[in-house]
Amino acid sequence: MAILEELKRAGYEAGPRPSGDYFEIYIGMYVIERDQEMARKVCEVLRRMLEEALGKGKIERAWATAKAMMYLGCPAQCPRAR
Incomplete structure (x- = not known):
């Protein structure tokens, strides 16, 4: 979850998404496009x-x-x- 914290500190709207036994970090397309x-x-x-x-x-x-x-x-x- 350190990656998630770093992204949030950098100003990105990111969130965890469950994927089986682990989590993926999700960043919306609108954030990427900006x-x-x-x-x-x-x-x-x-x-x-x-x-x-x-x-x-x-x-x-x-x-x-x-x-x-x-x-x-x-x-x-x-x-x-x-």
Whole structure:
């Protein structure tokens, strides 16, 4: 929960979300959209998640990740879209 405390001290509206035997830290899209540095970092993580999902053949996960990237306005990764 130290991460949650650090995010709150930095001014982010974050909260814990139960996920099985552990907790995930949740930050709303509106918070990410307000902070360009945070958005850039999230886009990088999403890009890696997309590559991993495609590499493992997890199409539904790749689609959900690509949708989040599109919603956030992450730069396109495919050469055709540039």
